[in-house]
Amino acid sequence: MDDDALEETLAQFKEKRLGGWGILQLTAGTGLAVYAMWAGVLMPGFRRVPLKLQVPYMPASKRQVGNVMTLLKGRSGGFADLGSGDGRIVLEASQQGFSPAVGYELNPWLVRLARFYAWRAGQYNTVSYRREDLWKVDLSGYKNISVFLAPSVLTLLQEKLLTELPEDALIVAGRFPFPNWAPCRIEGEGVDRAWAYHMKALRKQNQSKNITSTEHTR
Ligand SMILES: C[S@@+](CC[C@H](N)C(=O)[O-])C[C@H]1O[C@@H](n2cnc3c(N)ncnc32)[C@H](O)[C@@H]1O
Structure with a gap:
């Protein structure tokens, strides 16, 4: 033309x-x-997840990943990122010696991308990215957990973590803190802030809350 x-x-x-x-x-x-x-x-792969539990992908910044690792310093054992996106936190955790280092992610494109990044970093065999719904995974084998999820799902996730994790587990939340838990440590400022929670302390908090509420209802 x-x-x-x-x-x-x-x-x-x-x-x-x-x-x-x-x-x-x-x-x-x-x-x-x-x-x-x-x-x-x-959001592919989310058809069976109720709308209120759907969390879109937003990758952690370098600072956020760094803050998560600072809070995990000195720890070892199994690590899982719940909603692992492109796998950056799992990759870093594996480099810091956590094993197994596993990411659970429903979006198949992100799982593929995470595997590609792991292959490129020469860590294909030390990390594992599973296309699974985090709500259906048994977390009892993990001592270290990280979550970068929306506040709307954190309340529900608290119950799952309290039920399944071992007593010596540490949970690190990025971007948003758990609404009803008191953190044992905080790292970073503003949007980069990360909160750490120790399971033993959380169960104690929970027990004393239950005792107080039964005393009030008497
Ligand atoms: C805010 S992004 C965080 C990604 C990664 N953790 C990071 O910080 O870079 C949340 C991720 O959780 C995933 N996700 C949300 N609900 C999920 C579920 N029920 N099971 C597995 N993954 C889920 C989303 O696909 C998204 O990639």
Whole structure:
């Protein structure tokens, strides 16, 4: 198409006014494209997860990863990142000596990407990325857990962690703290802040809360 023809087509397009039907088609098309992007790229694999438990992907910054590792310093044993995204926290944990170092992630694209990064770092055999729903995983074998999830799911996750984790487990939360727990340590500032919680202390907190609430109801 030469320049004149292109200009003419553009002029015709500008002159054409969008009617109600045109606007409806444009809106439906845009909505469909946004939905396809959401369902196909950002949240595939989430069909069976209730809407209120769906957390979109947002990778941890270098500082956030560093703060998580600072809070885990001196510890060893199994490590799991619940909702591991592109696997950066698991990779770092493995480099710090945690074994097994496992990431649970529902988005298959992110699981593939995480495996690629692990392969590129020469750590394909020391980390493991599993395409599993974190709510269905048995966490009783892990002494070290990290979570970068939304506040809306943290309350529910508290119950799962209290039920399943061993007494000497340490949980590190990034971006948002657990709503009803008192952290044993905090690292970093602002959005980079991370909170550590020791399971033994949490169970004590929980017990004394239960005792107080039964005393109040008497
Ligand atoms: C905010 S991102 C954090 C990613 C990674 N931990 C990081 O900090 O870089 C949360 C991740 O959790 C995943 N996710 C959300 N709900 C999940 C579930 N029920 N099971 C497994 N992964 C889940 C999302 O796909 C997303 O990649």
